[in-house]
Amino acid sequence: xxxxVVEDDKRISDFLIKGLEENGYLVVLCKTAEEVLDxxxxxxxxxxxxxxxxxxxxxxxxxxxLRYKKIxxxxxxxxxxxxxxxxxxxxxxxxxxYITKPFHFDELLSRxxxxxxRTQYQQQEVPVNVLKHGSxxxxxxxxxxxxxxxxxxxSPRELKLLLYLIENKDRAVTRIQxxxxxxxxxxxxxxxxxxxxxxxxxxxxxxxxxKYIYTVxxxxxxxxxx
Numbered sequence: 658x659x660x661x662v663v664e665d666d667k668r669i670s671d672f673l674i675k676g677l678e679e680n681g682y683l684v685v686l687c688k689t690a691e692e693v694l695d696x697x698x699x700x701x702x703x704x705x706x707x708x709x710x711x712x713x714x715x716x717x718x719x720x721x722x723l724r725y726k727k728i729x730x731x732x733x734x735x736x737x738x739x740x741x742x743x744x745x746x747x748x749x750x751x752x753x754x755y756i757t758k759p760f761h762f763d764e765l766l767s768r769x770x771x772x773x774x775r776t777q778y779q780q781q782e783v784p785v786n787v788l789k790h791g792s793x794x795x796x797x798x799x800x801x802x803x804x805x806x807x808x809x810x811x812s813p814r815e816l817k818l819l820l821y822l823i824e825n826k827d828r829a830v831t832r833i834q835x836x837x838x839x840x841x842x843x844x845x846x847x848x849x850x851x852x853x854x855x856x857x858x859x860x861x862x863x864x865x866x867x868k869y870i871y872t873v874x875x876x877x878x879x880x881x882x883x
Contacts, residue, residue, distance in 0.1 A: 658773065659683045659700065663693055663716065664708045664735070669758070673706065676762050682769075690714035694722065702730040703773055709736035709747065720751035731772040735760075788823065791869065791882045793862060795820070802862070809861050814839065818854055819862070822870065822880035831877040851877075 660677060664670040665688045677684045685700075687693045690711050705723070709716040720732050734752040736743060744755045753775075754768050786797040794803045800816060802809045811819065821838045822830070832851045836842040840850065855878055859870050871879045 658703045659685070660769075661685050661687065661693070661697060661700070661702045661705045661730075663687045663690065663705065663711065663719065665689065665711055666708070669708075669735075672762075673765075676765075680766060690716070690719035690722075693719060698723075698726060698728060702728075704769060705730050705732045707732055707734050707752070709734060709738060709743075717747055717750050717752075720747070724751035731775070733765075733768060733772060790823065790826075790880075791867060793869070795823070804862060804864070811858075811861060815854060815858050815861070819858055819880075822878065825880065827879065827881050829873040829876045829879045835877065 658681075660682050662670060662673050662677075662684055664673065664686070670686055670688075674684050674686060685697065687697060691713060707716045707720060711719070714722075716734060716736070720734070723730075723732070731753045732751060734747045734755045735758060736747070736755065737758045739757040747755050753772055756765060756768060788795040788797060792805045794806075795801070796803070802811055802816065802819065818835065818839050821835065833843075833845055835851050836845075836848075839854075842848075855870060863869055869880055869882065871881060873879050
């Protein structure tokens with residue numbers, strides 16, 4: 658388990674590193690927020706322990722910047738400031754927990770375990786749910802379609818049409834069935850909207866010899882992969 662400690666007070670950082678390493682954690686120390694932003698953003702930290710009172714950019718500003726940059730590792734804030742407003746500000750700007758100095762090391766360990774346990778539960782609660790068809794993949798948690806790992810910009814109607822076709826993979830569906838499922842129209846009103854949207858969809862998901870949507874003459878369309 659990798660922990661990033663951001664603390665400029667040598668006495669406190671030595672105390673933290675010694676205690677954490679004795680409990681089996683891998684620890685990296687930074688003394689400034691700028692050092693974190695310059696060199697340590699791309700490491701998948703399990704936890705960040707962050708002092709509020711840092712030189713130049715302070716800990717709350719750093720927490721806010723990390724969240725803006727989509728760094729979602731749990732942040733445990735350390736501070737000698739103990740007013741309610743200090744704690745509220747830290748939590749509002751991205752911290753997950755806040756502990757005031759001086760503190761008992763056993764309490765710090767307990768909070769670390771709680772934060773990492775919560776993160777593990779959250780990861781378990783959101784299982785990966787991706788449909789794959791050829792070079793297409795659909796993230797069903799976020800409803801994003803990728804072709805060879807590059808996101809495709811589909812309108813909500815185009816996405817609904819694609820998902821309906823995939824649900825009926827290798828089975829021909831009529832224009833009336835598509836109208837009913839995608840537009841809620843239960844009768845043939847002579848509209849060509851299905852053909853138009855099929856054309857839109859083909860232009861976005863198919864390329865070169867890669868084909869997914871086939872025309873079934875006299876019936877409608879079929880989604881299949883070779």
